[in-house]
Amino acid sequence: MGHIVVVGAGQAGASLVAKLRKDGFDGELTLIGAEPVPPYQRPPLSKGYLLGEMALERLYLRPESFYSEQGVTLRLGQEVTAIDPAERTVTLGDEMLRYDDLVLTTGSEPRRLPAAIGGDLDGVFVVRSLADVDAMAAHVTAGKRALIVGGGYIGLEAAAVAAKRGVQVTLVEMADRILQRVAAPETSDYFRALHGGHGVDIREGVGLERLLGETRVNGAVLSDGSALEVDFVVVGVGIAPATALAEAAGLEIDNGIKVDGLGRTSDPHIWAAGDCTSFPHRGRRLRLESVPNAIDQAECVAGNLLGAGKDYVPKPWFWSDQYDVKLQIAGLNTGYDRIVTRQGDGPTVSFWYYRGDDLLAVDAMNDPRAYMIGKRLIEAGRSADPAVVGDPAADLKALLKP
The missing domain is CATH 3.30.390.30 (FAD/NAD-linked reductase, C-terminal dimerisation domain)
Incomplete structure (x- = not known):
């Protein structure tokens, strides 16, 4: 049945290879991940894992042995640098790997602060990968002072964990209110009061002017002219679909890798699923950033690779844990x-x-x-x-x- 290569070993990629085997695909199957660890859950990173309440092994979606038992070749710590749709190959370092069908489950990337305002200083973190959270963990200790940039769910979850660890937290949100892009004022009011009750200083309608420090961050100047002394900074200003590989291969991009209802891209032998994709839904294009979407869309694409011919119909749901x-x-x-x-x-x-x-x-x-x-x-x-x-x-x- 040929060789299916899956690029991106996150929730979508792991779900897709498992579903392919479950549904009877007995061809060659390769899952490639840039991180050196097996596919793992991301939501607990900024919650239970950062709090020290969840061991690393419990993050893994499946034991590493699952992949070998299922005949899935797991290529970890390796980055695909190019796709050649005409030759149907992907480039891994000096190696060219041929595919019959390729699935992109490359996920999303955190938006970072520009270097011009101090975004590349030591002590400035994003919350996306295991390595990000491991690097941050040593700083999230009682008595430290943290600045959280961004009042979306990632920023609020980071603020909650830091406050629970005894960190003095200031959170700034450039918009008029926290969660403005994703929730009603009533939900914003609820979480503002919740965080205020735990000592978090939330400042709305205030942006970050610049971070201070020579090599390591030690302060911040805000857009209202106020200054803060800080020991570390967590940036939660959203994520962007990881489309660079697809774009370089000439695939259509529209707020993510553009796929049809089946999950097929503009190339008939390349498919995509998860955070990185936008798909048709009720007369418009939709991109969902959620674990349930990554699983459901990946499983739908797996079925369609095997000829199911079913359009993906999302059932959107999300969650957030704070305190x-x-x-x-x-x-x-x-x-x-x-x-x-x-x-x-x-x-x-x-x-x-x-x-x-x-x-x-x-x-x-x-x-x-x-x-x-x-x-x-x-x-x-x-x-x-x-x-x-x-x-x-x-x-x-x-x-x-x-």
Whole structure:
């Protein structure tokens, strides 16, 4: 059945090779990863792993032995530098590897601060890889002073871990409020209060002017003219799809590697899945940055490599852990025009996003029931009576009845 080469040994790549073998692919299968470790979970890096509550081996998606047992050639610590679509080869150092079909699961890359404002100083970290977090861990200790740049979920999760470790944390967000790009003001208000209660100094509408220090960062000047003394900096200003390899190979790029519903790129023998891709969805192109999307899309592509011919239909859901709060998100809130709040006990609350009478998404804080019911409704294409949602005495399960 030929040779399938998968470039990118993250969640999508690992899911794809496992699914291919499970579904009966018995040809040659190679998974190539630039990092020197087997595929691992990324979300716990900035949470349990950084806190020292999770051992390295528990990060691995599967034991390394799984790959050899499944006949998957694992090429770790090796970077693909070029793709030749005409010859159907990838370049690994001095080696050329031939493929019959190629799958790009290259993921995404963190945006970094420019060197001109101190982004290359020692003590400035991003949160993306195992190496990033290992380098940061020694600094996240009680009494240190940290600046977090960016008030999205990555920045807020980093702030929560640092605060729990006794670090004095200042977080700056250039937009008017934290989470402005991804959540309603109600969710922003909830997490601002949560972090404030743990001593985090959140400054909104304030950007970073420059970092200070000769070789190692020791301070920061903010856009409002204020200055901070800092021991380390965590940059959480978003991620970008890793498309350089695809672009150099002449593949179409559109907010990620452009794929059709099946996961095929502009080259008939090259496919892509996960964070690095944009795909058609309800008349527009969508790119999702989430573990569930990486798994589901990769498994869909695996099926299509074997002839299934099924378009990928995403079921978007996300999560974030901060302190003792688990945020679970179902759906996509793009285009909402009102929020219905369902208040539970203590820190339990959910925010329901509507466009007109249509339910689009749910943000649920420590409320797994609201999340699951909202998710089931959204996936079924059904809405929810706002009066029931907003009444804390009403039984949400009634919404699921036909």
